Amino acid sequence: MRLCNIKKNKNYKIVKVGLDYKLNRRLADLGIYAGANIRLIRKSISGATYLFEVVNIAVALRRAIVLKIVVKEDD
């Protein structure tokens, strides 16, 4: 499933980050890469910006980025 469809406060594993290399690299710097764990903390008021927990820190992303990240439920 896409990252935008995940449930709040549940752990997921990133399967693919389908952005250009520069943005992929920047997200990897922040701990968002295929194989990393991710958790949705909250959405903004209109739901166009998302706040996630990755490597123990909180990172906010715009929906356009979130749409291009595929995740699966973490066992």
Added chain:
Amino acid sequence: MIDISLVGNPNTGKTTLYNAITKSCEHVGNWHGVTVDKKTSLFEYNDNTFRLVDLPGTYSLSSYSFEEQVTIDNILQRKSKIINLCDINAIERNLYLTLQLMEADVDFVLAINMVKHLDEYNHLKSKLSKILGNRVILCDGQSNLNVQELLQVVTNTNININNKLPYLEKFNELANCIRFNAKNEGLNEYFCAIKLCEYDKEIETRLKLNENQFLVVEKFRKKFSLDFIAKLRYDYINQILNIPRKSVYGVSKIDNLFLHRVFALPIFVLIMLGIFFITFDSLGAFLSYYLNVFIKDIVGHNLILFLQSVNVNIIFIDFINKCIINGIGGILAFLPQIALLFLFISILEESGYLSRLAFMFEDWLSKFGLSGKSVFTLIMGFGCTTTAMFTANNLEDKNAKIKTVLLTPYMSCSAKLPIYAVFCGAFFNQSIFMIFLLYFIGVFTACLLALILENSKLKSNEQSFILEFPAYRFPKMKNVIRNIYINVIHFVSKVGGMLLLFGILVWFLQSFTFDLQFAQDGKSSILKSISELFAPIFVPLGFGNWGAVSALLCGLVAKEIVVTTLAMINSVNLSNTTTTSILSLSLISCNSPIHFTGSSALSFMVFCLLYPPCISSMSVMKSQIGKKMTILGLLLQLTLAYIVSFFVYMVSNNFDYTAFIIISVVLVILLISLICINHHEKNNICQICKQKYCDMCYKIYK
């Protein structure tokens, strides 16, 4: 002299440590991207002189912005010793950069910052010491904890870590293949091999690889993807640290209130109203008033009396009175308000609320092609356009930054309030509604312009919003006072200096004729002659007289001068408290050199609201977005000011004010519709393949 550079992720306390070591006074804040340029300062330690370099923060050794490239270049040139600063609260993510420094074979000391109690983290230090030896220091720049020990290690030891990372052997083949190219550039071959697999264009260009080498690179890129390399690094970090998971850093229970779906916006509005009320109305206005009285009525009045008593030349007395006392004194009177404004800005910065604002407003501002981070610049524009524009440095997307700077002058700054007060007092029975309407016209024009710019070459990069949340912190009084001091000094030295120069020019034009004869009443002055040339242009707007045009021309120096110029031409003395109403009355009277009707007054206020900002704002605008965009922005402002003022004059002159208000409401509905259409179109297009939604992209990933 030995250089020492501070390197680390954004918001790890580099500038705080820099201030602590060098006793400097640089701006600090609790958000990412406070430092946008490298700063240097000398300091003495053990009878030796060192130069400390504070570099902008970076998340990795592959740049994402110009500021990060400055830092990376500094690191890879290997001309200085390096202190790699890590935030103890986000140690896993911070060590990601540390590993890259080790890959690049750069010599550094690891300083783990924001440690409040040394004993608490000794186990972490011992774990990291296994790979970095005695080059790991626990410290806290804010409280000066262990800073001397850090300097001891950095200054007295020849740092040479020479510890090869275990995962580097996977890249042996590629590293051997490019060894010669890397050595030629003074770079480590393993570092280059990894960066090539990470598609780092900068390294690729520097290495000048041949075709055979490229084939090897391509082979490795297929084998070791970007994600795989990130996983290698993070797995190694986890292997070293092996610490239990804590609660997520950067998120607080306070956010449940400050980012609440219902309460977030009212809380923000209340905070802003509070800031505006204290800064511009109650305490700020009170302090400014008494400072103004002190400068003009006590110091200025006695100085003029003294100069008259010693028979000084009348021209010199006129210069001191108009230019120094009214001009510079008038600006100094705003100092309490500026200090208060920066007090609140510093508290907002220090607390971490700024990042929450960016998160909250990202949705709405993205519809106008702006970033969430634009909100702070735009809101501060209501206070002072010049200072607000400086905060645009924080925006990563170049187009969003240009648009934010271009739109900031449409937020009516505090300097325009005296104009509204005088005209609303004269023509609209001091109606607060009319002042609110003027503010609204500014915001409405900015929204419309943003939508137009979003459909031009300045279309923003939709994907650019990535923001790390800092944790809430209680504002440190030392930092708050330091930020106020920096900004007040900056205001007095830069803006005050420029205003003095232009003030002298305006006084000269107002006081002399073309044959350099002194004209005290200003009616045969150079300014009048110049203004009369432009006056016919403003006839369609209802104020085509030389006095109004003179005021507008002088307003380009500072908007405060508009009212002073009107008063000077209508021969109204502004030295006591009732003068505002006297000036208002003079603007209605047909016997005055400058007089308005209700419609022309409204048109004049709208023109003042929308026409180019003061000279200091123009200067900051140029430094932020370049000469070409500044000229374009100013021309746009002039054109829009003319068109909107013409529209306002025609409607209010031919109908009445009710019609003007009805048309304004219709325009608001039109704007909301435009935003909705724009948003609907975006929602219908797939963000991945730019086609209509069909789930194709999702299937590919699946």
